[in-house]
Amino acid sequence: MSNQNSALKAPENTRPDLGNRHPLTPLLAPQSVALIGASTQVDAAGNDMVLELLDGGFMGHAYAVNPKYDEIEGIRCYAALSALPEVVDLAVIAVGNGRIEAVLDEAIELGVGAAVIFGSAYLDEDPQLSERIRDKARTAGMPICGANCMGFYNMDQGLRAFPQHIARDFRPGGVTYISQSGSVLTGLLWNDQKLRFNLAVSAGMELVTTAADYMDYALEQPSTRVIALFLEAVRDPDAFVAALEKARQKEIPVVVLKAGRSEAAAALAVSHSGAIAGDDAAYQALFERYGVIRVKSLDELAATSLLLSQPRRMAAGGIAAIGDSGGEREVLMDLADEANVPFAAINDDTVASLKENLDPGLEPINPLDAWGTGNNYQQIFEHCWQALMDDPDTAMGVFMADLTSRFWLHESFARVCRRVSMRSTKPVVMLTNHVGTDSQDLAMRLCRAGIPVLDGTEQGLSAIRHAMDYRDFLKKPQDNLPEAVGLDISLKWRTRLSQAQMLDEYEGLQLLQDYGVPTQAAMxxxxxxxxxxxxxxxxxxxxxxxxxxxxxxxxxxxxxxxxxxxxxxxxxxxxxxxxxxxxxxxxxxMAQGTAEVAFGVLNDPQFGPMVMIAGGGIFIEVLRDRQIALAPVGQRDAREMIDKLAMRPLLDGLRGQEACDVDAVAHALSRLSLLASDLGDLIAEMDVNPVKVSAAGCVAVDALVVPKAALETEQQSVQQETH
The missing domain is CATH 3.30.1490.20 (ATP-grasp fold, A domain)
Structure with missing residues (x-):
């Protein structure tokens, strides 16, 4: 940590060229920091941010800026940014909203590289304040964390730019955590010490720098193993998609807790497709395209991030589990079945090894209850656990125990885990049966040894299922996209859809025919x-x-x-x-079919055209049984969408009926996705409902196409009549 006695760089009037450095380097990895609004007032942001910087162990140059003081907490204090002996990389701004703009103007004029703004940048008498700050920073090319944020921790740099102080050391790790809520950030950052972060960012309003930018930076850091996100909205869709693609290429998992899965758009939708998709449909489709792991709670986010931050990737197969309770084993089996987490199908050699080591009367099965008489229990557990881990179908090992720190039995279980883990290349985790176990000290020691401790059976199994899904996503071969139609066809329909006039059903069927979707003959x-x-x-x-x-x-x-x-x-x-x-x-x-499905096309303003398939009849109207994907999709991915439908068993034929041609449905859906990709920017909504399915194939019976131009014209007319 530098203070007024440290050697300082020579003053400079202009910022150096970043060269090959990331654009966020001045913000997240600065060599010099100015704390503007620093103070000696206890428990105030101005003092807490000084204490945070000191406790983080920042090794660069640090300056306090406040004309009231000569020094604060051992750091020399200056009257203004312009009085500093150098132009700093980062200005951390903790002043009232009425002074933020003036401070930022000075920073930009001096050539300061980046800023953190804790304040909301909002004044009742000046509602344009935040927009001016944004525009000035963007023009200057200055990245800003905030406004209305809690700053960040960069553990790799020993830097805490934070307005609230907690006197605690944080061990660096491999989790990058980006949150659009400050409280959601500290909920994990400060309270779950099993999670070890390399970067934790409270993004705030994202006036300039967005979650996508932080992701891009993290993906360039060698320490990043997993990215955890709390999202309320995506403010730069193109950059966000680019970051997800970069994560996919680097095989770094992205775990997202997305807030706001509302159905507000349903009431405004013209078609069934728009009504049942909901506001969240585009996020669902985007996440599935890029293998993003979606979670429902902060606990699930923590467990999944912890599991994926350990360096070993899951092998093929299922889990091998061992514990000391037959009852807890039964609960695990029930919950694993609900979570769709398979157990490894252990082979005869593994069974023989278990029989050789277990006490009489214990079943040599997976999951294994290995507690018998208690005699020589540690050797029994270690040998059985090793046999289970060595089985070819074991993807990872799960040791079940409600850990109690310093209890001799659980300490010995931890030793068994560590010893077996050292002899294996597969992931090993400890799984507690509920979250209230007294496991913190022992859990911390296990985590430091590379063995994550997942608290609670349900969220632990959810994390394991997510890890399996990501494993399978990485192994999934690239699908062949549908063959394009002729340029004359796409131009013909682009011209027609640009007109402010609805397509009738006959035109809709012609459109489908031109794109290779089978339709019923009509006149x-x-x-x-x-x-x-x-x-x-x-x-x-x-x-x-x-x-x-x-x-x-x-x-x-x-x-x-x-x-x-x-x-x-x-x-x-x-x-x-x-x-x-x-x-x-x-x-x-009259089209014949033993089952019905419905197709749809939607165009999301952020992420573009999407294609949907839904179960017909009650499945679309009541059960909202649907799958959505970004367009286009190949036939294999279309088949996967069909297989996820709740009505999928109906396509296999029930009560003596012939099985439907599911491949024909997949082909038609893939062709429709090409239509969506080519023309989706001109289509507000599109329904193809019903699609009759039989053993002979599938045929679209009805089509409702709502051109965007026609919908906009209608909306304008309604507004004019209203006024």
């Missing part, structure tokens, strides 16, 4: 005579639907007549629809 008619002629060409039985403009959901207005068997029924149906709704109709053959 338009505008009179009874045309309808009768079309009926003969299409063939009976057939469906008659209104094709009058503006009617989106035809069945809601009695605009659909099914299973018309002959011309007489067609005549009656046409006359009814004509009298109520209008003369224009569409005729189509």
């Amino acid at each position: 338009l008619a505008d009179s009874l005579q045309e309808a009768l002629q079309a009926g003969e060409q299409v063939g009976y039985p057939l469906v008659l639907k209104t094709a009058m403009p503006g009617i989106l959901h035809k069945s809601d207005v009695g605009g659909v007549k099914l299973n018309l068997q002959d011309s007489a029924q067609l005549r009656d149906a046409y006359e009814d629809i004509n009298s109520r709704l209008g003369s224009r109709v569409l005729l189509a053959g």
